[in-house]
Amino acid sequence: MNLAVYRVILRTQLSPARLLVLAGLSGVAILLAFTARAADDTVEVATQTIANFGINIFAAFIALSLGSAALGNLVEDRTLVYLWLRPVSRHSIATAAMAAVLTVVAPILVVVMTVAAVVTGVDDLVAATAVATALAVFAYSGIFLALGLRFKRSLLIGLGYIAIWELLMSRLGDWFARLSIRSYPMSILSDATDVSMRLADRSTLTSYIVPLAVGVAGLLYTSWRLNRTEID
Amino acid sequence: MSAQAGPPPMVQAAGASKWFGDLVAVSDVSFSIGAGVTALLGPNGAGKSTMLRMMCGLARPSNGSVTVLGKDPRSDVSVLGRIGMAPQQESLLDHLSGREFVELAAQLYHLQRPGDAARQAIQTVELDPDDTRRLSTYSKGMRQRIKLAQAIVHDPLVIALDEPLTGLDPRQRREMIELFHRLGSEGKCVIVSSHVLDEVERFGSRVLVMAQGRLAAEGDFREIRNLMDDRPLRISIRTDQPRELAIALLDQGVISGCRLEGADLVVVDSTDPAAFRRAVAPVARDRNVSLRELRPLDDDLESVFRYLVGQ
Numbered sequence: 001m002n003l004a005v006y007r008v009i010l011r012t013q014l015s016p017a018r019l020l021v022l023a024g025l026s027g028v029a030i031l032l033a034f035t036a037r038a039a040d041d042t043v044e045v046a047t048q049t050i051a052n053f054g055i056n057i058f059a060a061f062i063a064l065s066l067g068s069a070a071l072g073n074l075v076e077d078r079t080l081v082y083l084w085l086r087p088v089s090r091h092s093i094a095t096a097a098m099a100a101v102l103t104v105v106a107p108i109l110v111v112v113m114t115v116a117a118v119v120t121g122v123d124d125l126v127a128a129t130a131v132a133t134a135l136a137v138f139a140y141s142g143i144f145l146a147l148g149l150r151f152k153r154s155l156l157i158g159l160g161y162i163a164i165w166e167l168l169m170s171r172l173g174d175w176f177a178r179l180s181i182r183s184y185p186m187s188i189l190s191d192a193t194d195v196s197m198r199l200a201d202r203s204t205l206t207s208y209i210v211p212l213a214v215g216v217a218g219l220l221y222t223s224w225r226l227n228r229t230e231i232d
Numbered sequence: 233m234s235a236q237a238g239p240p241p242m243v244q245a246a247g248a249s250k251w252f253g254d255l256v257a258v259s260d261v262s263f264s265i266g267a268g269v270t271a272l273l274g275p276n277g278a279g280k281s282t283m284l285r286m287m288c289g290l291a292r293p294s295n296g297s298v299t300v301l302g303k304d305p306r307s308d309v310s311v312l313g314r315i316g317m318a319p320q321q322e323s324l325l326d327h328l329s330g331r332e333f334v335e336l337a338a339q340l341y342h343l344q345r346p347g348d349a350a351r352q353a354i355q356t357v358e359l360d361p362d363d364t365r366r367l368s369t370y371s372k373g374m375r376q377r378i379k380l381a382q383a384i385v386h387d388p389l390v391i392a393l394d395e396p397l398t399g400l401d402p403r404q405r406r407e408m409i410e411l412f413h414r415l416g417s418e419g420k421c422v423i424v425s426s427h428v429l430d431e432v433e434r435f436g437s438r439v440l441v442m443a444q445g446r447l448a449a450e451g452d453f454r455e456i457r458n459l460m461d462d463r464p465l466r467i468s469i470r471t472d473q474p475r476e477l478a479i480a481l482l483d484q485g486v487i488s489g490c491r492l493e494g495a496d497l498v499v500v501d502s503t504d505p506a507a508f509r510r511a512v513a514p515v516a517r518d519r520n521v522s523l524r525e526l527r528p529l530d531d532d533l534e535s536v537f538r539y540l541v542g543q
Binding site for chain 1: 285310317319336382
């Protein structure tokens with residue numbers, strides 16, 4: 001990883017508007033956790049809340065917003081040339097971009113969702129939430145980093161992917177669910193609390209391996225794409 | 233500037249072509265460039281930027297090859313450490329200050345003391361290295377200069393500058409041209425693109441002229457300038473006696489045809505513009521004809537380049 005590239009991309013990630021949105025969503029997550037705590041079936045409601053809000057919405061959309069922008073914005077405003085022209089490996093640029101995204105997204109999401117899990121009062125959910133959120137963030141960040149480099153309207157395409165594939169198509173059957181990121185971290189939550197959820201029936205091992213593999217695949221694709229792409 | 237004995241060329245294109253779908257941006261271009269300042273001249277859309285991008289590895293030739301210092305800049309990342317480029321686009325990493333921007337380049341070129349190198353490069357382009365303002369606040373001229381600073385911060389052997397004088401005032405232009413010459417005289421290969429003929433005249437004697445994606449001419453600037461001056465020219469002359477003036481110019485043999493357009497206008501064709509320019513005023517004076525306006529109808533750069541392509 002190239003530290004200079006990492007620092008530059010990290011600075012682009014930390015815009016006041018983004019931090020404000022993150023703070024707002026974090027507040028909503030904590031608020032929902034209090035609501036779940038007050039429910040009759042706390043374990044089920046808390047697990048569903050963490051899965052549906054934390055994984056399906058919070059993690060996916062925040063990773064999309066920051067991941068697609070990390071290299072996508074540089075492509076869009078034609079400044080990628082100032083990194084690409086230098087004698088640094090394309091893989092180190094991709095790794096630095098991924099690290100910059102994770103530096104912002106992972107601590108906020110993992111900490112906020114873990115605090116939310118603590119607030120629900122369901123002890124079994126706390127560690128599982130931390131792990132599931134971290135894995136979801138890693139997978140989504142890899143995908144959206146690559147998407148940002150590949151497509152000009154990556155934010156729109158990413159929104160379409162989340163809404164159509166992750167939230168709708170994944171419900172059509174087991175094979176569709178297997179190709180949905182969210183089913184893996186949801187399975188980790190389901191395993192921890194024994195709450196049965198639709199899509200959350202992946203084995204423990206695959207629940208860990210697949211999100212990691214997807215994140216790495218996204219990173220490798222980004223490196224490959226950086227090598228092949230023509231810079232404007 | 234064809235290949236010649238002596239030191240190997242620093243930049244070489246061999247049948248290089250580049251197309252984007254059906255659009256041919258560069259077509260079968262071959263040349264060799266050594267140390268010194270070389271101007272890449274051509275109208276907008278001629279393929280100059282694409283050519284420079286291929287030289288810097290930003291784009292891959294669709295056919296043929298472009299090598300820098302004997303290496304393919306597209307596949308050999310190490311050669312990028314010997315190339316400096318100022319791209320045409322104005323956009324910069326606007327959240328950085330000028331110093332941070334140039335220092336980032338120095339770090340990525342793995343310089344030992346990136347801060348010092350950045351300071352020196354910024355001073356070379358006559359900006360203030362202690363200016364902490366963000367690049368987003370920079371004027372067009374300052375942006376051009378900071379782009380140049382990041383291109384030379386690592387003391388590269390090959391420097392590709394895409395329209396680097398755009399937005400600079402006359403004094404800054406003069407100083408930048410002096411800098412290009414200084415870099416060229418230090419043994420660096422400085423390639424400067426421009427679509428302004430008079431600007432190129434001051435860059436130096438070596439010119440590559442591109443038009444419609446092709447290499448239209450190459451060589452000494454004066455020869456090319458003469459070739460340009462020798463092309464047929466159509467001129468509109470506003471005068472109180474258009475018929476008499478046209479007959480006199482035909483008699484002198486300095487025009488090959490004419491067309492009267494209204495009571496005070498004649499359009500003439502000349503195959504020898506230099507002779508025409510010398511003759512027109514004396515002829516008018518001798519016949520007591522008043523010249524009100526002489527306007528070349530096809531003297532824009534586009535028509536000059538079209539002519540060169542035809543040649």
